[in-house]
Structure formats: structure tokens, C-alpha cells
Amino acid sequence: MATLSETGCAMASQAKLIGWGARVLYLGPAFGLTPHRNATAVLAIGLDHSFDVADDPEREDGVFRSARSVLIPPNTLHHLRISRGRMAFLYLDPLSRDLAAITSRMRETTPRAAFGLAGEGAAIGILRDLADGHLAPGDARQGLDALLGIGVSAKADRRIAAALQRMRDEPFRSHSLTQLGTVAGLSPSRFLHLFKAETGVPLRRYRLWSRMGAAVNAVRQGMSLTEAAHAAGFASSAHFSGTFRDMFGMMPSEFLRRLEPHAAPLSHTSVSTEV
Numbered sequence: 001m002a003t004l005s006e007t008g009c010a011m012a013s014q015a016k017l018i019g020w021g022a023r024v025l026y027l028g029p030a031f032g033l034t035p036h037r038n039a040t041a042v043l044a045i046g047l048d049h050s051f052d053v054a055d056d057p058e059r060e061d062g063v064f065r066s067a068r069s070v071l072i073p074p075n076t077l078h079h080l081r082i083s084r085g086r087m088a089f090l091y092l093d094p095l096s097r098d099l100a101a102i103t104s105r106m107r108e109t110t111p112r113a114a115f116g117l118a119g120e121g122a123a124i125g126i127l128r129d130l131a132d133g134h135l136a137p138g139d140a141r142q143g144l145d146a147l148l149g150i151g152v153s154a155k156a157d158r159r160i161a162a163a164l165q166r167m168r169d170e171p172f173r174s175h176s177l178t179q180l181g182t183v184a185g186l187s188p189s190r191f192l193h194l195f196k197a198e199t200g201v202p203l204r205r206y207r208l209w210s211r212m213g214a215a216v217n218a219v220r221q222g223m224s225l226t227e228a229a230h231a232a233g234f235a236s237s238a239h240f241s242g243t244f245r246d247m248f249g250m251m252p253s254e255f256l257r258r259l260e261p262h263a264a265p266l267s268h269t270s271v272s273t274e275v
Contacts, residue, residue, distance in 0.1 A: 048085030159184035171214035
């Protein structure tokens with residue numbers, strides 16, 4: 001799946017999109033977005049320079065605060081002003097355990113945002129190496145897992161891994177609880193419990209992230225929005241576009257228009273590390 005950033009600069013050739021499970025990482029130049037809300041939480045990190053965060057996004061003449069890392073809670077109006085350099089945006093499901101883990105690692109919390117990631121310098125180093133191609137996504141993910149406290153067991157449960165693979169291979173199917181439980185060889189109640197323990201998010205939320213990623217990849221491979229929406233299990237292109245806008249604060253058509261000429265197809269970590 002793909003993700004978004006906040007304002008424009010000239011290094012578009014370095015844009016990268018990396019997804020794993022119910023998380024998405026964007027690396028590269030930012031887009032020019034007005035104050036907006038995301039259904040997701042987002043950890044924003046300046047890879048090359050600090051950026052500005054509005055104290056009150058509803059005021060055009062409001063005060064901006066300089067930051068190198070900020071965590072924006074879900075459904076929170078925010079405005080980031082980025083004049084130069086690359087950014088990293090890690091998008092997190094609002095119902096995931098990731099959000100609580102990263103929140104606990106921020107040094108200062110305000111009503112609208114949390115500032116100053118503990119281990120900020122180390123995180124920037126990993127993200128820069130990933131952006132520059134000096135570090136593989138899987139290796140970078142392991143380092144970020146440790147720094148952010150979002151890692152899970154080193155070896156994924158094979159039963160849950162089989163269900164995740166089924167969702168990725170056939171995103172257009174409904175993938176009901178009963179069907180996935182059968183794939184995993186587990187009762188529905190046991191499957192739900194183990195799925196949340198392995199992935200950190202409820203099944204319903206993970207299924208949405210998986211379909212969103214499949215739709216974005218389908219568009220970038222040449223399908224129309226309508227074709228991609230149906231291929232990923234959405235009822236219509238309007239359903240897909242509305243869900244995407246709610247999660248990331250931008251319509252998918254606008255997002256793809258800006259990034260597609262420069263960004264490689266969305267990449268994923270391996271099955272054993274996608275949860």
C-alpha cells in the first residue's frame with residue numbers, strides 16, 4: 001500500500017513506498033497539503049532537516065513549532081510546513097498496539113501531537129540508509145521495530161502466516177473469519193485471538209489495509225480506479241477513494257499522479273515479518 005506526505009520539494013526520484021501489514025512507510029519529498037485529518041496516526045520524521053508544525057491549524061496566522069519528529073494522533077487536524085529535505089511518514093492503524101508503543105517513546109505530549117522521539121537520531125540513520133538504498137527493507141524494519149517498540153515475535157506463527165498470504169494472494173475475496181480460520185486450522189475464536197496477538201490489529205482492520213494496498217498496486221500496474229477497486233474487493237471506485245481519503249487525507253488519484261512517475265511499485269517485507 002502507499003502513503004502520503006505534506007509539502008513539496010525537488011527530490012522526487014528518491015521516493016519509496018514500503019508496506020508491511022497494517023503499517024505503511026513513505027520516504028521522500030513531501031506533498032503540499034492544507035490542514036487536514038487522517039483516520040490513521042502518523043509519525044513524521046525529517047530525514048535531512050527539521051520541519052514546522054502548526055500549534056493551531058485552524059489559524060492562518062498561527063504559530064509554528066520546529067520539530068524533527070512528531071506523532072500526530074488519528075483524526076487530529078494538523079498542518080506540517082516542510083520547506084526542504086526528505087521526509088519519512090510512518091502511518092499506523094488507530095486500533096493497533098503500535099500507536100501506544102510509539103506514543104510512550106515521545107518525549108513531550110500536547111493536545112494535538114507528541115514531539116521528540118526517543119532514539120530519534122538512530123531512527124533517522126536507519127531511515128536515511130533505507131531511503132538511499134544502503135539498507136534492505138527487512139533489515140531496516142528490524143532496526144525500527146526495536147527502536148519504536150513495535151516488533152513481534154521473530155518467527156511468525158505459520159497458521160496466521162498462511163491466512164495473511166491468502167489475503168494478499170486473493171484480495172478480491174471476502175476472507176470471512178470462518179474461511180480464514182479454516183485456512184489456519186483454528187476455531188474462529190482462537191483465530192481472532194491469535195491473529196490480534198500476531199499482527200497487533202483486529203482482523204477487520206488488517207483486511208482493510210491489505211485491500212487498500214492491493215488497489216494501489218493495481219492502479220500503478222495500469223488498471224483504472226474502478227478496475228483496481230473491484231480487484232481489491234471494494235464495492236466501487238468511490239468506496240475505495242473515500243476510504244483512502246479518510247485514512248490518508250488525500251484522494252488516491254491525486255496521490256498516484258504525484259508519485260507514480262518516480263516511485264517503484266509498493267514493496268512488502270517477507271511473510272515472516274509482515275505482521
